[in-house]
Structures are given as structure tokens and as C-alpha cells.
Amino acid sequence: MPCAKMPSTQAYLDGEVDGADAAASERHIADCPECQAFCADAADLSDAIRTTVPRYAAPAQLKLRVRQALAAEDHARSAPPVAARRAIRRSFWRGTLSGAGAMALAASLAAVAILPPSADSLADQVMDAHTRALMRGPLIQVASSDHHTVKPWFAGRIALSPPVKDLADQGFKLTGGRLDKVAGAPAAVLVYQHGRHRLDLFVWADRGSSLPTTVVRHGYRAMYWKSGDLDFAAVSDVAAPELASFVQLVRAEPE
Amino acid sequence: MDDHRQRFEALALPHIDAAYNLARWLSRSPADADDVVQEAMLRAFRAFDGFRGEDVRPWLLAIVRNCWRSRAADVRRRAHAPLPAEDDRPLAFDGPDPEAEAARASDRRRLDLLIAELPEDFREVLILREMEDMSYREIAAATGAPIGTVMSRLARARGLLKELWLARDRDAVR
Numbered sequence: 001m002p003c004a005k006m007p008s009t010q011a012y013l014d015g016e017v018d019g020a021d022a023a024a025s026e027r028h029i030a031d032c033p034e035c036q037a038f039c040a041d042a043a044d045l046s047d048a049i050r051t052t053v054p055r056y057a058a059p060a061q062l063k064l065r066v067r068q069a070l071a072a073e074d075h076a077r078s079a080p081p082v083a084a085r086r087a088i089r090r091s092f093w094r095g096t097l098s099g100a101g102a103m104a105l106a107a108s109l110a111a112v113a114i115l116p117p118s119a120d121s122l123a124d125q126v127m128d129a130h131t132r133a134l135m136r137g138p139l140i141q142v143a144s145s146d147h148h149t150v151k152p153w154f155a156g157r158i159a160l161s162p163p164v165k166d167l168a169d170q171g172f173k174l175t176g177g178r179l180d181k182v183a184g185a186p187a188a189v190l191v192y193q194h195g196r197h198r199l200d201l202f203v204w205a206d207r208g209s210s211l212p213t214t215v216v217r218h219g220y221r222a223m224y225w226k227s228g229d230l231d232f233a234a235v236s237d238v239a240a241p242e243l244a245s246f247v248q249l250v251r252a253e254p255e
Numbered sequence: 256m257d258d259h260r261q262r263f264e265a266l267a268l269p270h271i272d273a274a275y276n277l278a279r280w281l282s283r284s285p286a287d288a289d290d291v292v293q294e295a296m297l298r299a300f301r302a303f304d305g306f307r308g309e310d311v312r313p314w315l316l317a318i319v320r321n322c323w324r325s326r327a328a329d330v331r332r333r334a335h336a337p338l339p340a341e342d343d344r345p346l347a348f349d350g351p352d353p354e355a356e357a358a359r360a361s362d363r364r365r366l367d368l369l370i371a372e373l374p375e376d377f378r379e380v381l382i383l384r385e386m387e388d389m390s391y392r393e394i395a396a397a398t399g400a401p402i403g404t405v406m407s408r409l410a411r412a413r414g415l416l417k418e419l420w421l422a423r424d425r426d427a428v429r
Contacts, residue, residue, distance in 0.1 A: 007407075048366055049370075056275055057275065
């Protein structure tokens with residue numbers, strides 16, 4: 001007899017609910033072995049499909065044929081008179097110009113995005129991402145206490161492989177992971193539980209920005225560090241010594 | 256190039272891979288998938304003036320699905336369904352380790368076949384959710400089924416696949 005809450009558990013797992021509903025699902029899953037098993041199976045299946053089953057791409061020949069068919073259909077629809085043809089040519093040039101404008105705009109936007117964010121803005125962004133996830137969810141996109149489940153989940157979703165450690169014996173239980181953003185760049189977030197507190201471990205690709213060390217804001221505390229070509233931030237509302245020992249464990253233990 | 260075609264090429268054509276993937280998993284045949292996608296793109300192009308929605312992808316995939324369904328009905332009427340193709344699966348992996356490579360290949364073939372064995376209604380929601388990352392609402396729009404039906408089909412697809420998977424494991428042990 002399957003759990004009656006299975007549909008909402010599945011919806012949670014598929015990222016269809018947020019806010020209070022997501023929190024309610026998380027509480028239910030924490031207490032329901034059936035829904036836990038369902039989540040683990042569905043996550044396994046999802047991983048297996050994403051990593052081993054091909055998503056077929058349209059062959060180049062087909063794309064070409066479709067374009068040709070569209071062009072043929074287009075000509076059949078409208079064989080424009082001479083005046084209209086001239087108008088089309090004008091609009092073609094206008095299109096090209098606005099295309100160049102758009103390209104320049106895109107280039108300037110890209111330049112902004114490539115600049116490494118300042119330490120201050122990084123501190124704000126990580127705090128914001130953490131509290132946003134706490135308030136609105138989803139806090140967890142892959143729910144598992146098994147680092148062999150959580151780590152592969154990130155493969156194919158983000159171009160970095162975060163070190164995933166099981167620190168349950170030290171009092172920090174891995175509960176899952178999610179994708180988030182830090183300063184516009186994708187970040188992997190590992191979610192740990194310590195008593196009744198949540199700890200988010202943000203991992204993103206280093207872009208040469210200087211990191212703040214420790215930031216305290218509205219009762220939340222964040223610690224930052226670099227390791228190799230990755231930047232890390234641990235954020236939580238736990239007491240300072242606990243956060244420090246968490247950071248020590250993450251940094252010290254071999255994966 | 257006229258506006259209509261420019262708009263179509265900008266908004267609908269980028270989804271041709273999603274269209275092909277769905278057609279390929281529905282038909283289980285590269286030749287059928289080719290024909291279905293070509294016909295669907297042309298139909299979509301003709302109907303594009305009437306498209307008023309925001310999201311092109313579910314709308315386009317609904318057309319792909321309809322093309323496949325009418326084609327499958329034709330084939331059934333002529334009563335010789337083509338066998339699913341076995342040998343032309345893309346090689347999506349390039350790794351130096353031949354053993355892991357072989358293990359992955361057999362694993363892939365296996366999951367491939369299991370998904371291909373699922374009933375069509377279940378197979379399509381699974382493909383749209385797991386490969387196209389579509390929301391329930393988008394899947395409902397693409398398949399014409401209510402969201403509740405999408406959810407129960409997805410749960411059935413996952414349950415069935417798990418059973419088939421475990422059954423395979425048991426067979427392999429025996």
C-alpha cells in the first residue's frame with residue numbers, strides 16, 4: 001500500500017512545489033520511509049537516464065531538409081511584387097543593423113558578467129541565495145544522505161564536481177543538494193543538517209575574485225575559502241564554533 | 256526572408272532536437288523520426304500565425320506527437336509495423352577505459368530497451384520530464400492530458416521502470 005502523500009512527494013522531487021508546500025514535503029519525507037525509498041529510486045533512475053540513455057539530436061541532414069522545406073513553403077506562400085521585394089531588402093538591412101547593435105549590447109553585457117564580483121557583493125549574494133532557498137525553496141533538488149547519489153547528480157547539471165563528504169559521524173548529516181547561483185555563475189550547493197539547523201555549502205568556479213572571510217548578517221554566518229580552482233562558502237545560523245568546525249571538516253577530510 | 260519565417264526560425268527551429276528526441280522515442284525508429292519531424296515542422300510552420308502562447312516547445316511537441324499518432328495509425332492500418340532499430344544508437348561517450356566503456360554500453364542498451372518497452376503514454380511523459388526537463392504544466396500542454404494524469408503517468412512510468420529494472424537484475428543473477 002503506497003503512501004498517500006506520494007503524489008506530493010513526487011511533485012516536490014520534480015521541483016514543482018516551493019515555499020510552505022516544499023517545507024511540508026521535506027518534513028513528511030524525513031519521517032516516511034516509503035517516500036524516502038521512492039525519492040532514492042526516482043533519483044537513481046533519473047541519474048541513470050541522464051548519464052546512460054541518449055537524448056537523440058536531430059541529424060544535420062534532417063535540419064537541412066527542414067530548412068529547405070520551410071524556404072520552399074515560404075516562396076509558395078508569397079511571391080511578392082517588385083515594390084514589396086524592395087521593402088523586404090530594406091528591412092533586411094535594417095535587421096542586419098539592429099543585429100549588430102544587439103551584438104554590441106550582448107558583448108557589453110558579457111563583459112559585465114565576466115568581471116569578477118567584489119568581495120562585498122559575493123557576501124551579499126551567498127547570503128541572499130541561502131535565505132531565499134530557506135524561504136521559498138527548493139532547498140533540496142536531490143534528496144539523499146548518500147554522497148554516491150548526490151555527487152553524480154551534479155554531473156551533467158553543472159560544469160564542476162563538488163567534493164561531497166558524508167560528515168554524519170561528526171554531527172553534520174548530508175541531506176541533499178541543489179543548483180543555485182552566486183553572482184550570476186552556477187553554483188553547486190550541498191545541504192547539511194546539524195541538529196535543527198541547516199548548513200548550505202556553496203561551491204562555484206573561481207573567477208579570481210577576492211573572497212570575504214567571515215560575514216555575519218541577520219543571525220546568519222558565512223565563511224569563505226578557496227581550494228584549487230573552486231570557491232567555497234558555508235552558510236548557516238549555527239553558532240560560530242560549530243560553523244568553524246564544519247568548515248574544518250570539509251576542508252580537512254579526504255573526499 | 257519574410258517575417259513569418261524569420262520568427263519561426265528564431266522561436267521554433269531551436270527546438271528541433273527536442274522534437275527529434277521525442278519522435279525518436281515514440282517511434283523507436285530513426286527513419287520514422289525523420290519523417291515525423293519533417294512533417295511536424297512544416298505543419299507547425301503553417302499553423303504558426305495562429306500560435307498565441309508564450310512557450311513554443313510544448314506547442315511544437317504536441318504537433319510532433321499528433322504527427323506520430325496519425326502516422327502510427329496509418330501503419331497499423333497497413334498492418335506491418337517496422338521493428339525497432341537496434342544498431343544505430345549514437346555513441347555518446349568517449350572514454351579511454353574500454354572495460355568501463357563496455358559496461359556503460361551494456362547498461363545503456365539495457366535502460367534503453369526498458370524505456371522502449373514502456374507503454375507509449377508512460378514513455379512520453381518520462382522522456383519529457385527526464386530528458387527535456389519539462390514542468391508538469393508543459394508536459395500537460397504537449398500531451399493534451401490534465402496535470403493530474405501527467406503526475407499519475409509519471410509515477411506509473413517510474414514504478415514500471417523500477418520493476419523491469421529489478422526483474423532484469425534478477426534474470427542476470429540467475
